[in-house]
Amino acid sequence: MTGEEARADRLVSELSHELHTPLALIVGYAELLQIRTDEVTRRDAPTRILEAAERLAAAMDTLLVVLALDAGWLSVEPTPVNLETALAGPAGLPVRSVLDAYIARMLVELHGGAISAEAVAGKGLRIVFTLPLAPEASR
Amino acid sequence: MSAMRVLVVDDDEEMRALLRTTLADFAVEEASTGEIALRLLRHSPVDLVVLDWKLPGSWGSQVLDVLKARYPSLPVLVLTVQTQLHNRLLAESLGADAYLTKPFHVAELLATVRSLLKDRG
Numbered sequence: 001m002t003g004e005e006a007r008a009d010r011l012v013s014e015l016s017h018e019l020h021t022p023l024a025l026i027v028g029y030a031e032l033l034q035i036r037t038d039e040v041t042r043r044d045a046p047t048r049i050l051e052a053a054e055r056l057a058a059a060m061d062t063l064l065v066v067l068a069l070d071a072g073w074l075s076v077e078p079t080p081v082n083l084e085t086a087l088a089g090p091a092g093l094p095v096r097s098v099l100d101a102y103i104a105r106m107l108v109e110l111h112g113g114a115i116s117a118e119a120v121a122g123k124g125l126r127i128v129f130t131l132p133l134a135p136e137a138s139r
Numbered sequence: 140m141s142a143m144r145v146l147v148v149d150d151d152e153e154m155r156a157l158l159r160t161t162l163a164d165f166a167v168e169e170a171s172t173g174e175i176a177l178r179l180l181r182h183s184p185v186d187l188v189v190l191d192w193k194l195p196g197s198w199g200s201q202v203l204d205v206l207k208a209r210y211p212s213l214p215v216l217v218l219t220v221q222t223q224l225h226n227r228l229l230a231e232s233l234g235a236d237a238y239l240t241k242p243f244h245v246a247e248l249l250a251t252v253r254s255l256l257k258d259r260g
Contacts, residue, residue, distance in 0.1 A: 025157055
């Protein structure tokens, strides 16, 4: 197997895992709902299905980004940016789309940070990026 | 009679939860890696292993190879997202007793598990 073939095989394997696992959860719990009548299954399975659907939607967003990168529709230009300042500013990162959010998440996670989301009444979803303190700031 | 013991080896916690629910008629043990599974089997024998093909730190093929060398009569059901033919052929060549892909049908999984366990009752 050449290097390019190995890369493609690994990519297919990763994408297959990311897409098929939540799909398997949805199908599995839906079938359990069809064949079982116990209270625990009736109570838990719908929640599990919804959680798996959200996971599948996120995986599909990732797949779209990968396909766009692979097709050359997106390019990445390295540009110096002070991520901490950008995130702490009043406007924060300009996240206007799922793709923006995906890239922002990757940037934050690459810097050892975390991302969380919370519902804000009447305003939709508020996405919170958390970065670890820089060494000089933590002293 | 005590329930047959099934070891589920899968790194995905949600998938293990689904399999635990699906296999509720059996005594289900769980492992998130091949290493943990092999360690668990040393002290706690089971009647069947349900093995994912892509595990942290190792491939299911490596785990299957060790399983079949140490416990030749222990049935192993490979349950994986890998639909490519070469993975199925590799699993079969290493002695996998069954190979199902995710998403799977609950009825088919249960029928396969019962079939593999019928000689161990």
